[in-house]
Amino acid sequence: MQGPRTASGGHAVPMLRSTAAVCTTLSALAATSILSGPAAAEPYSTTPCALHRTAAHHSEGVDSWNPDYSHPAGTIDAVMVFLSFPDAAPRTTPADLTADHFPATSRYYAQASYGRFTLRPHPLTHWLHMPRPSTAYAMKRDWDADDRAAYLHDAFKVADKEVDFSRYQVVYFVADPDAPGVDSDATKVINLDTPMHVDGTDVRRVVTVFEKHPPDRLVLAHETGHLFDLPDLYHRPVDGKGDWDTYVGDWDLMGSQFGLAPDLFAWHRWKLGWLDPRQVVCVRGAGPTRLTLEPLEAGPGIPVQGTAGAPAFGLGHGVKLALVRTGPDSVLGFEARGTAGNDRTSCRQGVLVYRISSGAESGGGPIEVVDAHPHTEACWETSVYPPLADAPVALGETFTVPGTGVTVGVEDRTPSGAWTVRITQTVSG
Numbered sequence: 364m365q366g367p368r369t370a371s372g373g374h375a376v377p378m379l380r381s382t383a384a385v386c387t388t389l390s391a392l393a394a395t396s397i398l399s400g401p402a403a404a405e406p407y408s409t410t411p412c413a414l415h416r417t418a419a420h421h422s423e424g425v426d427s428w429n430p431d432y433s434h435p436a437g438t439i440d441a442v443m444v445f446l447s448f449p450d451a452a453p454r455t456t457p458a459d460l461t462a463d464h465f466p467a468t469s470r471y472y473a474q475a476s477y478g479r480f481t482l483r484p485h486p487l488t489h490w491l492h493m494p495r496p497s498t499a500y501a502m503k504r505d506w507d508a509d510d511r512a513a514y515l516h517d518a519f520k521v522a523d524k525e526v527d528f529s530r531y532q533v534v535y536f537v538a539d540p541d542a543p544g545v546d547s548d549a550t551k552v553i554n555l556d557t558p559m560h561v562d563g564t565d566v567r568r569v570v571t572v573f574e575k576h577p578p579d580r581l582v583l584a585h586e587t588g589h590l591f592d593l594p595d596l597y598h599r600p601v602d603g604k605g606d607w608d609t610y611v612g613d614w615d616l617m618g619s620q621f622g623l624a625p626d627l628f629a630w631h632r633w634k635l636g637w638l639d640p641r642q643v644v645c646v647r648g649a650g651p652t653r654l655t656l657e658p659l660e661a662g663p664g665i666p667v668q669g670t671a672g673a674p675a676f677g678l679g680h681g682v683k684l685a686l687v688r689t690g691p692d693s694v695l696g697f698e699a700r701g702t703a704g705n706d707r708t709s710c711r712q713g714v715l716v717y718r719i720s721s722g723a724e725s726g727g728g729p730i731e732v733v734d735a736h737p738h739t740e741a742c743w744e745t746s747v748y749p750p751l752a753d754a755p756v757a758l759g760e761t762f763t764v765p766g767t768g769v770t771v772g773v774e775d776r777t778p779s780g781a782w783t784v785r786i787t788q789t790v791s792g
């Protein structure tokens with residue numbers, strides 16, 4: 364589910380479907396529903412700082428991959444199906460709506476994965492007509508299960524006449540944004556309790572897109588993150604009052620699609636398989652440990668700003684994430700954030716500190732940014748949460764993480780733009 368609200372080209376046309384029946388019965392669960400438990404998988408990280416996957420929905424555990432989710436490696440094909448309704452004549456075209464999201468979404472993931480993952484869209488070029496008025500589906504953020512199931516049943520039925528779903532790992536159902544019953548706040552990933560069996564394949568998840576034209580920035584990238592088992596990192600007030608973005612502020616796409624620095628945390632890149640084991644360091648034992656952290660956005664051949672102000676190359680294979688174990692299901696993460704790539708509009712740069720808990724649910728604070736400057740804020744006119752906009756530890760600063768006995772000092776920057784840090788544990792983690 365998405366957070367709070369404040370030229371396409373070269374896309375292939377979907378392949379025609381093979382004859383198959385669409386299931387007429389389904390039960391849908393919202394993206395925040397709890398699954399039955401962690402799926403068995405081979406562990407892919409054995410470092411002492413790797414958290415175990417728990418039964419929490421979208422657990423931040425990294426010792427295994429949940430095979431119920433698509434792994435974002437290589438190329439994944441996504442079909443975009445455009446749905447119109449009898450109570451409205453579309454004022455936009457499928458090409459317009461495709462351009463709202465692509466190539467921006469693919470570009471985001473290409474940069475975040477250092478080129479290891481390509482999201483390839485296959486948009487239809489025409490509208491498919493739903494059998495009922497848009498108002499009949501009662502779309503809203505907390506969608507009634509029966510209304511949601513009726514919408515998906517009708518959408519699959521009309522799309523199955525033209526789309527071979529066996530060819531795609533991602534399905535986007537994009538509704539006419541001008542239809543009277545379409546609620547832009549209802550965009551979300553829907554987990555199917557009983558998968559749709561269509562074209563010889565099981566479809567377990569669908570992204571239902573109800574965005575206005577033009578849409579929220581990076582909203583489709585956020586929803587696609589859920590398809591890869593990433594949790595919501597924003598806080599949703601139970602009583603409808605209070606702050607939304609107090610967990611991570613601007614610092615990860617899964618916290619807000621509006622963030623000034625929306626690149627995925629290094630922890631998420633590790634979880635998704637985009638960091639090599641040697642790029643993650645587990646700091647253990649009392650006493651100081653000195654290491655060099657490369658800017659998170661730096662990849663092979665990707666320029667970042669060096670200390671002289673000019674673009675510097677040659678980074679991309681060094682350490683991206685330092686970790687300190689703080690409990691059975693918790694660690695502290697340390698990563699360097701700059702002003703390039705997906706973070707080019709970042710408010711501040713430096714070493715970002717955050718807590719990770721593999722037992723916390725999606726939306727329940729599985730990652731929380733630690734504010735190194737708790738008495739100040741920054742970029743109040745553009746930040747989604749100004750108190751955390753200046754959270755990183757800046758060059759020359761030293762910061763002790765409250766309640767941990769762990770201190771991080773940012774000592775220097777290399778000519779290439781990497782950060783020299785010192786992490787000290789006064790209490791062994």
